Amino acid sequence: MRILIVEDDASVSHWISSKLHTSGHSCKLVDNGEDALKLIKEEVFDVILLDRVIPKIDGIQLLGLLANESHPPVLILSANDQTSDRIEGLRAGADDYLGKPFDFAELLLRLERLYCRTKQVASSNFIKIKDMIINLERHEVTRSGHRVDLTNKEFKLLYVLAEHPGQTVTRSMLLEKAWGYHFDPQTNVLDVHLSKLRNKLDGGSKNPIIRTIRSVGYALG
Amino acid sequence: MRILIVEDDASVSHWISSKLHTSGHSCKLVDNGEDALKLIKEEVFDVILLDRVIPKIDGIQLLGLLANESHPPVLILSANDQTSDRIEGLRAGADDYLGKPFDFAELLLRLERLYCRTKQVASSNFIKIKDMIINLERHEVTRSGHRVDLTNKEFKLLYVLAEHPGQTVTRSMLLEKAWGYHFDPQTNVLDVHLSKLRNKLDGGSKNPIIRTIRSVGYALG
DNA sequence: TTACTATTATGCGTATTCTGATTGTTGAAG
DNA sequence: CTTCAACAATCAGAATACGCATAATAGTAA
Structure with a gap:
């Protein structure tokens, strides 16, 4: 408790x-x-x-x-x-x-x-990774007890990542799952939203929860 | 008792x-x-x-x-x-x-x-959320002791929300449960009724009981 | 009719999303 | 060790979507 x-x-x-x-x-x-x-x-x-x-x-x-x-x-x-x-x-x-x-x-x-x-x-269903808790029903995320307000896209993005905790999720997979279709390959929406997500989740923290796998994608935890 | x-x-x-x-x-x-x-x-x-x-x-x-x-x-x-x-x-x-x-x-x-x-x-004949009491039998709602008169639709809407206290109820779910038909994407009945409901329940209060989860739906409490 | 409720239509303000340019990093080749 | 290209991160502004309120319309029951 x-x-x-x-x-x-x-x-x-x-x-x-x-x-x-x-x-x-x-x-x-x-x-x-x-x-x-x-x-x-x-x-x-x-x-x-x-x-x-x-x-x-x-x-x-x-x-x-x-x-x-x-x-x-x-x-x-x-x-x-x-x-x-x-x-x-x-x-x-x-x-x-x-x-x-x-x-x-x-x-x-x-x-x-x-x-x-x-x-x-x-009793709701949630995903827990490290000190982060994702409440799927309430669309709420907390990091070490603090509530983090996410936009819809940010939440979706986080959710796709959280479905495969620890594993690397490729950029194209993220784009497909969070945006629904294949995007113009020279867009950087993903980068932008991931950046924001990272700021909100890891902002200032010394043990980031989002890892970058260069030229492949991203991974949680 | x-x-x-x-x-x-x-x-x-x-x-x-x-x-x-x-x-x-x-x-x-x-x-x-x-x-x-x-x-x-x-x-x-x-x-x-x-x-x-x-x-x-x-x-x-x-x-x-x-x-x-x-x-x-x-x-x-x-x-x-x-x-x-x-x-x-x-x-x-x-x-x-x-x-x-x-x-x-x-x-x-x-x-x-x-x-x-x-x-x-x-889950008998009334639901209590915060200082709001919903009497299912009498179709009556009180907020911090005061009675709130709701129309049929407003009550139904509130009831659908109250069935999942704290959890986010999606717009399409609300439409389906309170109206019964599948969502015509360009209607705003839901918005209008929710607005009215909010006025009656939260009107002026600084402690709103209805939360908006943008681009997803609504939640009580 | 007169009230009251339900739905549709419209517009406004704002939060969110996207785009494109810029800056920062990384790792391999020279 | 330096240089360079590819990739990633960030920023600001434009474009858009969304929620909300208000008014207008239609339906219904007393």
């Missing part, structure tokens, strides 16, 4: 994240609501672990801001185990609630429950 | 049931595991409220017996709010947990959550 931990007490957040790591999950930590909001919009998480009392934007407020958007399920974490508090959290849109102090086993169990529930609903 | 209350302490169960009644729900009471099991097999409930410690068959045992069968979601109720206990309950197959003493408001909230969740999965 990819988990976002929003918690200002560093000792707590580090304890949780290390425990989660040993359980095989990956975490990101932020210590205030503002950064949390930013990260939620940028990256893809499976679950959010949210402390109620955090700087800048309070946990409940944060939930309010997320309310109308599609976001991962939220588990509220709070020192205050008063029922009134719990109600407030759930009403605000949290998916579950856990009061401190808590047992790590229970936390893990609840996180997994939230994860399974959404996975079940979302 | 039709709720089964399994609780041996009569004062507690009566308090809950009267409260639930005034909230507009119907309850049945049993005070032991054996009767509970029998009733669950005979009648249809939306949620089961299960005390952990009950005569004849213990709450956890009961969950074990139900494990392989299709049954309503279970909320465990227990005097023992130790985390180890909570874990045991969830592991045994409960859908949620609430420790005594508890606030009635929270109980109700949690029951409703369980109810909605399963309703959604069971």
